[in-house]
Amino acid sequence: MTAAISVRNVWKEFGDQIVLEDVSIEIAPRAFVALVGPSGCGKTTFLRMLLSQEQPSRGTILVDDRPIAKEPDADRGIVFQRYSVFPHLTALGNVLLGAEFAGAKATGRLFGRARAAAIEEARALLTEVGLAGQEEKYPAALSGGMQQRLALAQALMRKPRILLLDEPFGALDPGIRAEIHGLMRYVWNSCDITVVMVTHDLSEAFGLGTRVVAFERPRGRPEERARYGARITRDFALWPPRRPTALAASSRSGRDDAANPEPRRDDPAALPEGS
Ligand SMILES: Nc1ncnc2c1ncn2[C@@H]1O[C@H](COP(=O)(O)OP(=O)(O)OP(=O)(O)O)[C@@H](O)[C@H]1O
Numbered sequence: 571m572t573a574a575i576s577v578r579n580v581w582k583e584f585g586d587q588i589v590l591e592d593v594s595i596e597i598a599p600r601a602f603v604a605l606v607g608p609s610g611c612g613k614t615t616f617l618r619m620l621l622s623q624e625q626p627s628r629g630t631i632l633v634d635d636r637p638i639a640k641e642p643d644a645d646r647g648i649v650f651q652r653y654s655v656f657p658h659l660t661a662l663g664n665v666l667l668g669a670e671f672a673g674a675k676a677t678g679r680l681f682g683r684a685r686a687a688a689i690e691e692a693r694a695l696l697t698e699v700g701l702a703g704q705e706e707k708y709p710a711a712l713s714g715g716m717q718q719r720l721a722l723a724q725a726l727m728r729k730p731r732i733l734l735l736d737e738p739f740g741a742l743d744p745g746i747r748a749e750i751h752g753l754m755r756y757v758w759n760s761c762d763i764t765v766v767m768v769t770h771d772l773s774e775a776f777g778l779g780t781r782v783v784a785f786e787r788p789r790g791r792p793e794e795r796a797r798y799g800a801r802i803t804r805d806f807a808l809w810p811p812r813r814p815t816a817l818a819a820s821s822r823s824g825r826d827d828a829a830n831p832e833p834r835r836d837d838p839a840a841l842p843e844g845s
Pocket residue numbers: 584589607608609610611612613614615616
């Protein structure tokens with residue numbers, strides 16, 4: 571199977587500091603990769619390279635066997651821990667912005683029928699992420715969990731094929747986090763999407779991922795650390811394999827339904843290392 575993302579012998583250096591050292595990974599289409607590792611080991615830098623906000627110092631990144639686009643594009647969406655949405659736009663305005671970027675490259679605006687269709691789609695998406703009735707609210711009037719739902723809706727509006735998540739749920743209370751995990755499972759199950767998520771929370775990594783990948787720097791004397799970058803030191807495919815399957819529409823409303831776990835069968839999403 572063709573990998574959605576191929577990272578081949580990638581190094582990333584900032585000045586004298588080597589952040590990532592010879593990282594290679596093949597990520598299959600529809601995989602949900604959870605990236606874990608100590609603070610400062612380069613997880614966000616790795617994600618930013620997958621978004622093309624940073625370029626590798628050496629090595630190559632391919633998306634669907636082609637060199638990755640040099641700039642961020644609609645194929646890749648991202649949600650950060652905070653501040654992914656625009657505070658001066660309503661919830662609906664924030665989601666519509668995704669459509670305007672994707673659908674009207676020349677003007678950045680949509681008009682007439684295209685705009686009406688986009689509004690309808692944005693409203694439907696807001697309902698699906700559990701924000702029906704919140705369309706006209708500004709982000710400051712939404713709770714942290716609702717803001718992350720909104721950020722997810724904004725990213726999904728552009729129909730990305732790759733969704734990058736940088737500790738998207740890290741700032742949420744445990745109860746809210748569990749609810750939004752239910753939504754995340756639904757999104758991954760029902761959208762044709764490959765997910766790469768950075769998290770500090772191992773139970774989140776193993777609870778959501780099809781594969782858990784750890785970045786670590788080799789241990790050594792602290793004064794030598796800048797001379798070594800982080801590498802992939804662990805790579806677990808979840809067993810039994812977890813595979814995306816469309817769930818009932820109700821689960822997108824955000825309830826974490828432990829009584830209805832997703833089926834786990836053979837997982838084409840988990841390619842072995844180096845395949
Ligand atoms: N644009 C930049 N210029 C210089 N150094 C940078 C830049 N971006 C990241 N770094 C450095 O790269 C290292 C890795 O940072 P990064 O944010 O990728 O780590 P992380 O694993 O995501 O950390 P955390 O878990 O704390 O978020 C850090 O030492 C950071 O200071």
